[in-house]
Amino acid sequence: MILLTKSNKGWFALFTVPLLLVFTTVVIIPFIIGIGYSFVSWDGIPANPKVFVGLDNYIELLKDDRFLTSAWHTIEFTVLALVLVNVLGLAFSLLVTMKLRISNAARTMFFLPNLIGGLILGYIWQFIFTDVFKFLGDKTGWDSLFFNWLIHPQSALYAMVIVFTWQMAGYTMIIYIAGIQGIPDELGEAARVDGANLWQRLTKIVFPLLMPSFTICLFLTLSGAFKIFDVNLSLTKGGPNNATELFAMNIFNEIFGYGHYGLGQAKAIVFFILVAAVTLTQVIITKKKEVQY
């Protein structure tokens, strides 16, 4: 008995210690160093001095209009993306689990955009929004819809939502499919015998039992949308006039554009706390709604 626990402990250590080491060196330690940087004023050149300024960076970021605007745009983007990605993902998953003949083909097609990296997607859509849209506008005369979306502040943000949805909807679809397939058929059949229609079966049986999938999908889209950078960079570069500069890009520009390492780092810490708080709240709320059958 003692022997067994001993070897168990050995196995446990063998698998966790390397992981713990890696996690500590690439996540924990840089994170702590990062917190340290947020209290200094530094331009990022190793040879130049780091001056300790206490909480000045945190005070300054609250006065930074560009940062606050960027925060608002990020929230706007995240809410729109969250709704659109999950509504579409869920719709796709219901569609492809309806045992249609094209189910498998449709599943592949919906998932395909997710296999293309965000940078490439951004450049492809940049071409669509600028050149193709303009071309369509010229040809069809519908230039109130088809114009260069990327040069107008509001439509450029919508363009980002569309590209992000295009990328993520297929991914959430896969998770929803797994959830739907995990619901036993007899529940739906019993309800049907009792005379429940499609809408009642969806809202009373499928959605409550899908709650675990909602938890995961909402978490993934929420954190993904908050942290988005690649699509932002390749599609709009934050323009026009910084109207689509989201959180991550604002931090990047603060650090590399202006060379304010400390201030950028302080923003990153605030950003981290915000993302963690929002996503944790979401997970707690949706977890509570999960039911067992």
Next chain:
Amino acid sequence: MLAACGNSNDNKNAGATASGSTSSSATSSATATGAEKLKKISLFQSKVEIAEPLEKLAETYKKETGNEVEVWGSAGDAYMTQLQAKLTAGEGPTIFSVGTGAEAEKFKSYYADLSNEPFAKNIAPDMALKDGDKIVGVPYGVEGFGLVYNKSMIDPKDVKDVDSLTKALEKFKADGKNGLSLSQEAYFLIGHIINTPFALQADPTGFIDKLNKGEVKMADTKEFQEFAKVMEAIRANTVNPMEVKYDSQMGDFATGKTAMVHQGNWSYGMLKDYGDLGFDIGMMALPIAGNDKIAVGVASNWVVNNKANADEIKAASAFLNWMFTSEAGKNAIVNEFKFIPAMTNIEAGDLDPLSKTVFEATKAGNTIPWALNYFPQGIIVNDLAPAAQQFFLSQDMTGEQFLKNLDAAWAKGAK
């Protein structure tokens, strides 16, 4: 053979680390040329236009000397951020480029001393990048920008001041042509064109200092007021620059859809791809506040990373030496990169029409300086470009308001 190579290396790299010299002796025995094999170095630079010929030059260098230079892809607008990230991470290139002025100042802790290199004595007077008395950078060449124009569409005599320029633009608009094209990239949208009102100040760097301290305002300065009028005329009469990219800007110019572009001699590289244009081109001054000169300066310099190890620094100097003294190197600089040489040992040779204008203006002293080199670092991309984007996207913003916004943007960027 192997021993001989190793010895020669060891003698020459007295200060080099043991591992460095063993690896270089091992590789030199592999080539078995007998010539001294130098360590492989990397090169990173900002100009997209010379990316291809530079890679070809690196191949030629390898063929002639057996030494390797790895040319990293150029990054355009993102060059500075990538360079900084790489240098900070200790993975910096051996040779890299920096702009003259604020940019060079920012990275000065990285420059190796090149004063004693053979090519240093060939740098044209006042053109070298210096840190105190030490020469730390070699200029790419001189460059100039202004209004590049299609000679069959417009005569410089008709564009002498803001009024005549505006009239010309209105006429082109009425004819369904694009009179003057800017493009959406930060430097082509605002960075270069705003240089003119700065350069026309009696003391451009002094003016920039005062602007940094908030002692003067662009909105109150005559040259800037004229500049704003030009920007208003551009917005009212031409294709919105936000819809134009560098390549479409030059494409439309090459195909006769655009009469003028605010560009530099480097843009000839793009025009060349269109073959025979069917018309002659020239470069003239941006005619604000009586200006009749084009802006000429040193945009970029080659520097060697002093954080690289001694072997690499030695190999880097060898490459620069080869580039600035060998026939192949000199030929590439003039004929492939299309640079206007800033070295006394390189003949200008067969220059394209735009470079010729710049070269002749330089010789005659008929130029205004590149004040933009002394702008606070990064201000064009970070602060001025968004203000200009806003101006071009809102039709009702006045030039006066635009200048006020630029002043506000400047105050933020100069912090």
